Amino acid sequence: SIAAAKPLLLQNWRNHIKYVNSVRWQPYSSQPLFASCSFDESVHVYRPAESAEVAGSYELLQRLQCGGVVEAICWANSGTALAAAVRGEYRLHIFTGGALERRTLNLNENGDERHSFTILALDASPDDRWLAAHA
Numbered sequence: 001s002i003a004a005a006k007p008l009l010l011q012n013w014r015n016h017i018k019y020v021n022s023v024r025w026q027p028y029s030s031q032p033l034f035a036s037c038s039f040d041e042s043v044h045v046y047r048p049a050e051s052a053e054v055a056g057s058y059e060l061l062q063r064l065q066c067g068g069v070v071e072a073i074c075w076a077n078s079g080t081a082l083a084a085a086v087r088g089e090y091r092l093h094i095f096t097g098g099a100l101e102r103r104t105l106n107l108n109e110n111g112d113e114r115h116s117f118t119i120l121a122l123d124a125s126p127d128d129r130w131l132a133a134h135a
Helices: none
Strands: 019-025 034-038 042-048 059-064 070-076 083-087 091-096 101-106 121-124 131-134
Touching: 019 070, 034 070, 042 070, 042 083, 070 131, 083 121
Parallel strands: 070 121
Antiparallel strands: 019 034, 034 042, 042 059, 070 083, 083 091, 091 101, 121 131
16 A cells, blocks of 8 residues: 555656656456556557466556657546657557557647647546647
8 A cells, every 4th residue: 555654666668768757557347457658659558467476466458669768658538548648749648458559649739740748747527528638
């Protein structure tokens, strides 16, 4: 428990080769996925380990290359979509489905390919209707 007097470290990962910017648990799941994003231009998605020696262990499920420093991630659409904000990009990367297939969403109101801001934080509204972005 996070409120315990002396929290217990169960596991750490060394899959990223540069600093991690954000970590997020997948909501609304009895066995949630865990995602992290990094300066190494990738998003890593972890799943509960199939052959866990320790209860609560996770293993790398997929490494998603994003072509730039990934500043922020968040789960949306009741935990079925993972959004990633990439530095220097005018698009939001959205990964969906069991294979975490990528699609992109242009963030510019007029639809051009100009980059003029960097998203530093993302969060989905409780009803999953909106994504909030801090730039």
